[in-house]
Amino acid sequence: MSIDKKALIEDRVNTGLLGQWYPVAKSVEVKTTKPHGVKLLGQKLVLWRKGDGSINCVEDFCPHRGAPLSYGEIHEGNIGCRYHGVIVNGEGVVVRVPAMPECAMEGRKALKNFHVTEHSDAVFVYIPSLTQPEPPELVMPPELVGDDWTGFLCTSVWETNYRYALDNLADPMHGCYLHSESFTLAYGSKQDLMKLDKTDNGFHVTRVGQVGDNFDWAEFAVFPGNMYCFLDIPYPPAAGPGGNMRIVGFTTPVDETTCKVFFWRLRKVEGIARDSWRFLYRAQLEERHWNVLEQDRVMLEGMPDDARKREMLYQHDLGVSRIRQILTRAAKEQIEAELAVAAE
Ligand code: FES
Ligand SMILES: [Fe+2]
Numbered sequence: 001m002s003i004d005k006k007a008l009i010e011d012r013v014n015t016g017l018l019g020q021w022y023p024v025a026k027s028v029e030v031k032t033t034k035p036h037g038v039k040l041l042g043q044k045l046v047l048w049r050k051g052d053g054s055i056n057c058v059e060d061f062c063p064h065r066g067a068p069l070s071y072g073e074i075h076e077g078n079i080g081c082r083y084h085g086v087i088v089n090g091e092g093v094v095v096r097v098p099a100m101p102e103c104a105m106e107g108r109k110a111l112k113n114f115h116v117t118e119h120s121d122a123v124f125v126y127i128p129s130l131t132q133p134e135p136p137e138l139v140m141p142p143e144l145v146g147d148d149w150t151g152f153l154c155t156s157v158w159e160t161n162y163r164y165a166l167d168n169l170a171d172p173m174h175g176c177y178l179h180s181e182s183f184t185l186a187y188g189s190k191q192d193l194m195k196l197d198k199t200d201n202g203f204h205v206t207r208v209g210q211v212g213d214n215f216d217w218a219e220f221a222v223f224p225g226n227m228y229c230f231l232d233i234p235y236p237p238a239a240g241p242g243g244n245m246r247i248v249g250f251t252t253p254v255d256e257t258t259c260k261v262f263f264w265r266l267r268k269v270e271g272i273a274r275d276s277w278r279f280l281y282r283a284q285l286e287e288r289h290w291n292v293l294e295q296d297r298v299m300l301e302g303m304p305d306d307a308r309k310r311e312m313l314y315q316h317d318l319g320v321s322r323i324r325q326i327l328t329r330a331a332k333e334q335i336e337a338e339l340a341v342a343a344e
Pocket of ligand 1: 062065
């Protein structure tokens, strides 16, 4: 039987690349007192926090009969199934079957477990690939590593494939149309050309005729174990000191028709200006930014899943084409490695 490699690659892009760290939750959502269920690349996972603060993540599937462990309870750092009480630890090993003395399930490694790390108020899970079974470094944007910037993480679930969210970020030209009614994005010309430049780790896509008036450019940084995007939203003087607002975005594939976006909204401010920006953000700006994000969500959710089969790209879609090419190349490498092993 011949294998349709192209279809496998397309399918891998659509589901989400393996060998990646993906943010799945805000740190505050993962507690020591109750489990937290998530979906990532179509797989249901459960997370919970141990007493030492570290986080466990295993398949959300009870080894007994498949009940969701995320409906269960935490027992001394392990997770107990709500259905008949089976207890599993963070390595996915059954530690106790309370209903049945000396049950043969005890001590069995029954579930896959996943590496977890936390950064900047978000919980990241590593999904291994054949060639990268162990997680490479999670490379975070400099804005979230140093102390110069301060900001807020917002997350949202969008009922659309994650590729649309990435396409949207790689497409600065939509700012002055889709967001033309908004606080800071109403400015600038509605006609332009786009330019794409390679960077050390990815690419920078920008309007040619206008920079600094609107959402005019976006940059993608791509590493062996993760990717993210950043862009600036110009701020008028009314928004206080600190210059533009920088958005750093990660996009997580939940399943083929759902994604979760993680956006940090940041400003480079210190001292009193830092406090006043944080206050202003909470009091006034946050709601405005939500309105902008909702415009993106509604637009993307309204597009058919297979829109790309009939679309007609033009010069402005340089960034869209490049992000797709990056995903397709990575998926091709993964599928080829898997096929090579399967053929051995
Ligand atoms: S299904 Fe979980 S204990 Fe039975
Ligand atoms: Fe947008």
